Amino acid sequence: MKKIYILGAFACLFAACKPSVNITVPSTAGDAVFTNYLAIGNSLTAGYADGSLYVTGQLNSYPQRLFEQFSMIKDRGARGPFYQPLLNGDMGFGPGSTGTGNNRPRKVIGYTFNCLGDTSIGPVDLPYYSADADDAKAYTSPNRQVNNIGVPGIRVSDYLVSFYASLNPYAGRFYYSASETPLDELLFRVNNLHPTFFTMWLGSNDVLGYALAGGQGDGSGNAGPGAFGLYNSADITPTSVFKMNYDTAVAVASSVGAKGALINIPDITSIPFFTTIPSNGLYIPRQSLADSLTQFYRSLNYVFSLGYNQFIIRDNVGALRQSVPGELILITTPHDSLTCAGWGSFKAIPEQYVITTDELQNIRNATTRYNEIIRSAAERNLLAYVDMFSYMSTLQSGIVYHGVNYNASFISGGAFSLDAVHLTPRGYAIVANKIISTINEKYHSTVTPVDVNKFHGVLFP
Template identity: 30%
Template sequence: MKKIIISTIAISALLFTTSCEDDFDTDVKDIQVTQGEANFSKYVALGNSLTSGYRDGALYADGQNESYPSMIAQQMKFAGGGDFKQPLMPDNNGGLILNTLAGPVQIANTKLYINSFINGSPDLKYANNNTATTVVNTILTGPFNNMGVPGAKVAHLLAPGYGNIQGIPTKTANPYFVRFASSPTASVIGDFKAQNPTFFSLWIGNNDALLYALAGGDSSVETLTPAAQFTQYYNALINEISTTNAKGVIANIPDVTSIPSLTTIPYNPLTASVLGGGNVDAGNATIDNLNTNLYGPLNQILTAFNAGDRIKPLSKTASNPLLIKDESLTDLGPQITAAAAGSGNPTLIALAAYLGATYGQARQAKAGDLVPLTSKAEIGTLQTLPPGVPASLGARGIAYPFADKYVLTVTEVTEVNTAIASYNTTIKAAATAKGYAFVDANKKMIELNAQSGISFDGVKYTAKFVTGGAFSLDGVHLTGRGYAIVANEFIKAINSTYKSSLPQLNPNNYSGIKFP
């Protein structure tokens, strides 16, 4: 007879105690599946992109069919669970098109795939030449059990009109919710309550910190939700959910600064080979030129102001750090301008004003600074410079300081982690107060980041980009296998709290990264 994977208090005496290194060694036979104190007949999932099944930088049908709520719903069917309807994309292309009076506008990219490997690194491309096929204006008929909305923050689930297509240009509405909202004035929580669910899952709050982190801590691009505001909105959301009298499970927020999207690109990727486009001699010549005309003079000027550690000459034999702008530093622009103007060096004198305006808060990146995957393509691209400034000084991250949005500094990492710790305190308190099952997703992320990772039937899963098996090609969202690991955490929490015996999943049965 086929084995099932089980986790429940009722049969705990039958199970082995397992470590994180072998997280799924709980196979037993012939265990009756029961709902315990829960009612799974109408299960509705609330959340963001992680709930929707988003992966590889897009929402597409195969990914949605391997969403963790869909997996959980399949296991619930063994214990009286009903059908689970999702707002499926029409194909596996991904991407969105919005029809406007001026014509169709693509507002979301298609999914990523590995085209090839270059020097061991994946060369990622967009499917269908990044031409989307899904039209937002085509509204689906609901209701839908999977109400995961990519990009949603906690406050968004409460907002009326979040599914109004007219609000997409002003970002007061979400195109993914537009596709399945019951009306233009509907809210996510309102459409949830209208279904009278008997059981729910809630995993929300990641974007309140994640989007800010992926934007390099640049609040002009994305904001970090203040802790007090998060608590206000989260508790309001929980209070709305509790009016349904449904039982449920809620999850906290993983450390977003430890996901592959922020840990894969090193802070010091500039080798002679990289700077020379694979030609070490050309790279060494570039280093000599930069040291003579930029790094050396700046180091001398900054040293005079006790800030020589900000910018040091480049090495030909070691990996060199990116050049970034750190807005937390004292702006030494006026000092740099004055020193360059009085240097006696014709080149520095001519560039004095530019040097002060550009490098006053510049420094080389250091260990602990995080570079988003999306910044990789920007390294070395040319910044438009004022007339008279050599074009070679416009190479972003090399000669021209990376703007705030391209790097999450050590200070900003601490800011994000402090916020997440506060968010998670709020989430755990809400679960305790309402008696809901609780999933410590942050703890699971720590296990994935450990060298030992999580293993099942000889397959090891870690948080390593591409080869770790758990994360998809965007470095933020999970593979089908990763979502199965998450689904098991939800199932274990449900079984523990409600004395049910839902079977766990075999992550190896789901899809991972597709290699060329």
């Protein structure tokens, strides 16, 4: 089975403006027809959260929120039911997990203990229970209908890979045929549902896998495919492959005359997975320790001082050096190694836990190229273009919905779930509102925004 990176990634979502959410304006369809809605995407579309896929997360996906708002429209509004490939419980599902089979326990807030014996609360895996093994059962629905075909781990580069359902167990739960490509599945769903409106949020995974792996791939976007036609999930998809597959997917999705919205890729390096541990997170509480480190690195002329200092890292060419401002330390860096094993001080943080300046530029260049392809596809096909990149990058200091503050901080910000990549129900509701505002502008509709505060952020025991 191929290694699957669960992506879908987000930029600094929440910020400085304070949108006014008027939930009393009558909903109208405008130039759109929302009767049959199809959602196409990856883990974010599926409702993935807290490091796993589970039914409560699925029921709080942004497509679910959109369907509910589309359903409020009397004339040409969505008509149900809205079928999602729901799991049977909240234990969690996914590959490479603990337990048995494809049971992937989701993360919850619990007690953690570090190498010093200190106790705190933070993300821990939900204990595995064999009674929850049924979570992994294949999904079936009346007439085999599925309105949400979001697949965790899927990349645009995967869309012409045969036997994809055999390679990705998330797809295997509901794909019509084990031998088909994701493009075949999309064509089947379009012909089965005859959507009048669709959303497509693809592309984050084509660059985020490289980032989650600490930039271990080639990074140039020129690497070729491997076995089964799969491109390295820890590398950047070639632009030509992205364009061919993305344009084809849009053509299929709109082939029965559906209107829709294409959503671009945010700045993935702004999510808590990359921003929670700062590059200057080496805290030195005593002058004697600062002097010891300065002496230890005297041949490199590094000087350490009281307070916060740049970490010592191993970079992408194997060199030992101090990090520079702007470089990123992954949240998966073992915290006990930082605390008790001298990582980042007397020992370098290994390169797989670091995004260097060069790797950061590779990520930004690829994102820019992909977003231009998405924008051009929207313009060419007369579809709404949801500029999530600009929306999220201009919002830096948090947003307020009906008196409640949201920001991109890990756990406390209310928007990101416990895996530091995917969203909470409130975060998905905020995303739904951005999509709704763009749809309203493009199609002269007045779809009612979601009341974000009805939904929860991170749950504490």
